[in-house]
Amino acid sequence: MGDQVKELLNWARQRKILAGVFVSFTLVVGILIGSVVSGRVSATKGFGFPGTTATALTVPDPIPATNTFAGVVNKVEPAVVNIATTQVLERKQSRKRRAQPYDPDDPMQDFFDRFFDGRPDGPPQADRSLGSGVIVDKQGYILTNNHVIEQATKIQVQLNGDTARYTAKVVGTDEDTDLAVIKIDTKKDLPTAKLGNSDGVQVGDWVLAIGSPFGLQATVTAGIISAKDRGGIGQQFQRFLQTDAAINPGNSGGPLVDLSGQVIGINTAIITGSRGYEGVGFALPSTTAIKVYDQIIKQGRVTRxxxxxxxxxxxxxxxxxxxxxxxxxxxxxxxxxxxxxxxxxxxxxxxxxxxxxxxxxxxxxxxxxxxxxxxxxxxxxxxxxxxxxxxxxxxxxxxxxxxxxNTAGRIAGEQPAEAGPAEFGLHVEELTPERGRRVGVEGQKGVIVTEVEPASFAEDLGFGRGDVISEINHTSINSVADYRKAVSSLKPGDDITFKVLRRQDGDRMLTLYLSGKVPADSQQ
The missing domain is CATH 2.30.42.10 (PDZ domain)
Known part of the structure; x- marks a missing residue:
């Protein structure tokens, strides 16, 4: 019995020792695991601080992307210009109303009081618009659309990357193709773009449109040729390249360029339900533009x-x-x-x-x-x-x-006052036999009035479009040169008398004498 008790006590002691050893072992393992985890957490929190082996990121030098568009743009864009035009619009009143005194009981006077501060004519207004063009000759010759500069009283050109504006003059226009050539004079070495052969363009070819949509100069858009020889949307002599490159208001007159950097079209029109881009744009082919340009710089007009x-x-x-x-x-x-x-x-x-x-x-x-x-x-x-x-x-x-x-518009495509600036607000041209027949003054000599500027000396004298000036101060006028010579010799305050032939009521020829004193500003 005593031996059994001793064995039981020895067994209990051994179990207690083993339990202690197990507990001690568990604590040691727990401490080791905690140390490892704690070390990892500390390493993570210590990233970027001294003693770490991580390498900081740096911004590398730029590497040019493989992009053929950029090379084309760099080649052509310097020759693309922004064109700003101004057209002065005069509110005109009849001579009869100008001669009448102010009448507060006049119902028309009440109308003018309400809407024009009592002035029947109102103030002159300026209509401004924007377009694009492309320099094709270092002497300053620029191709654009006729509708960009048509009726403009002032044309200003802004070169790419230049804040200055240069006054441009019209060299010639062609309404049938909606093309025009203008020119600026500057001592700068002007960049030019090369016109290519649009006949070689294929449907599906990549193209770029460059211009100033909404006045945003040097804007580039990309697309493809959607169709060729597209007709039925413009004038008889317009056959277009169609493209889905974005063309918007202000792009007109700018170049459509192929990936060789050659101009293969002049951006001209869009079809849209709004005023913006819908993927249907049209450019006049460069082959057409070249023919028109060559005729204009050679003879000032296009002959067909x-x-x-x-x-x-x-x-x-x-x-x-x-x-x-x-x-x-x-x-x-x-x-x-x-x-x-x-x-x-x-x-x-x-x-x-x-x-x-x-x-x-x-x-x-x-x-x-x-x-x-x-x-x-x-x-x-x-x-x-x-x-x-x-x-x-x-x-x-x-x-x-x-x-x-009767379908020619301006005879032979010439601009009014092609021989020089307007004197007295008159624009005159040569009286050719055909013009004489058109206005009913066949066989007469003189120059024909093609335009009378509003509020000008000429309008005050009573000139009208189609009048023929046959004499100035009793000196015969047979050409525009005679007219320029006669008016250039006059000084402000001099008397001037024009002998004018005017067809009236179809079969009556009137001979009028319109006289006045030369104003201080002969352009007015």
């Missing part, structure tokens, strides 16, 4: 040939109509201008022109373009159907503005 036939594209190329007239293809003539080359060649309304110089005529352009591009005075060979019989004739090409004077 014509034989004097008129037609409506859709009706004149209708297959059913052509079949009924016995023609497999062609263009049906609707009318022939009186006295035109076509009339002299024997053509009549109802004839179907089937070829020009041996080339088939299947569209209106097939008929118009080769004649328009022919030299004035040259002959074209025409094949035509009449009464189901094929016939041939030759016609002599004449200047289109002579054949169709």
């Amino acid at each position: 040939g014509s034989i004097g036939v008129s037609f409506e594209e859709d009706k004149s190329t209708n297959p059913i109509t052509l079949k009924s007239l016995g023609a497999p293809y062609g263009v049906v003539i609707e009318s022939v201008q009186a006295g035109s080359p076509a009339e002299k060649a024997g053509l009549k309304g109802g004839d179907v022109i089937t070829s020009v110089n041996g080339h088939p005529v299947k569209t209106g352009n097939d008929l118009v373009n080769p004649i328009a591009e022919a030299s004035i005075g040259s002959k074209v060979q025409l094949s035509y159907m009449r009464d189901r019989t094929l016939k041939e004739t030759n016609a002599t090409v004449e200047d289109r503005t002579r054949v169709f004077p």
Whole structure:
């Protein structure tokens, strides 16, 4: 019994010792694990402080991205300019109202009091607009759109990266293609852009449009050529490159550029339901721009040939109509201008022109373009159907503005006052035989008034558009040069008398004498 008690006590002591050892071991392991975790946490908190091995990040030197657009932009953008135009709009009143005294009981006077501070004419207003252009010659010649500078009384050009503005003059315009050439004079070495051959452009090619949309100078957008030879959205001689590069108001006149850095178009128009970009823009091809530019800098205008036939594209190329007239293809003539080359060649309304110089005529352009591009005075060979019989004739090409004077706008595309600035608010041009016929003064000598500026000395004297000045102070005027010479010799305060011929009521010729004293500012 005593031995059993001793064994039990020994067993209990051993268990107690083992328990103590186990507890001690557990505490040691716990301390070690806590130290490791604590060390890791401390290392994490100590990042960036002295003693760490981490490397700080640095901003590297810039590396040029592989971007062909940037090279093109750097090549062309310096030659792209911003064009700001101003057109002074005068509120005009009749001479009768100007001569009447103030009448508080006049109902019209009440209207003027309400809306114009009592002034029937109101203050002059300036209409300002913005566009773009591209320098194509170091002498300062710039290509742009006619609608950018049309009717402008002041044109100012801002070069890329330059805050100065340079006054530009109009070299010439072409309303049929909506192109214009202007020029600035500066001693700076001007950058230029090279015009390429737009005939080589393919649908799907990348292009860049550069310009000043909404006045934001040197804006570049990218897109592709969406279509070529797009017609039916502008004038007869406009065939466009279509692009989805963003073109907005202010882009007009700026270049459309291919990835070789050549200008392949002049941005001209957009189709949109609002005033902004919707992915449908149009540029006049560079091949057209080159032809127009060369004619303008050479002769100040664009000459196109014509034989004097008129037609409506859709009706004149209708297959059913052509079949009924016995023609497999062609263009049906609707009318022939009186006295035109076509009339002299024997053509009549109802004839179907089937070829020009041996080339088939299947569209209106097939008929118009080769004649328009022919030299004035040259002959074209025409094949035509009449009464189901094929016939041939030759016609002599004449200047289109002579054949169709009523559709020419400004005769031969010339600008008013092309010979110099307006004196007395008068813009005059040469009185050609055709102009004489148009205003009913055939066989007369003088210069024709093409514009009378509002609130000018000329308007006060009673001049009107279409008047013919035949004498100044009893000196015959036979040309613009005679006119300039006569007015340049006058001083402020001198008496001046104009002999004026004016057609009235269709068949009456009036001879008027308009007189006054030369104002201090001869431009007014």
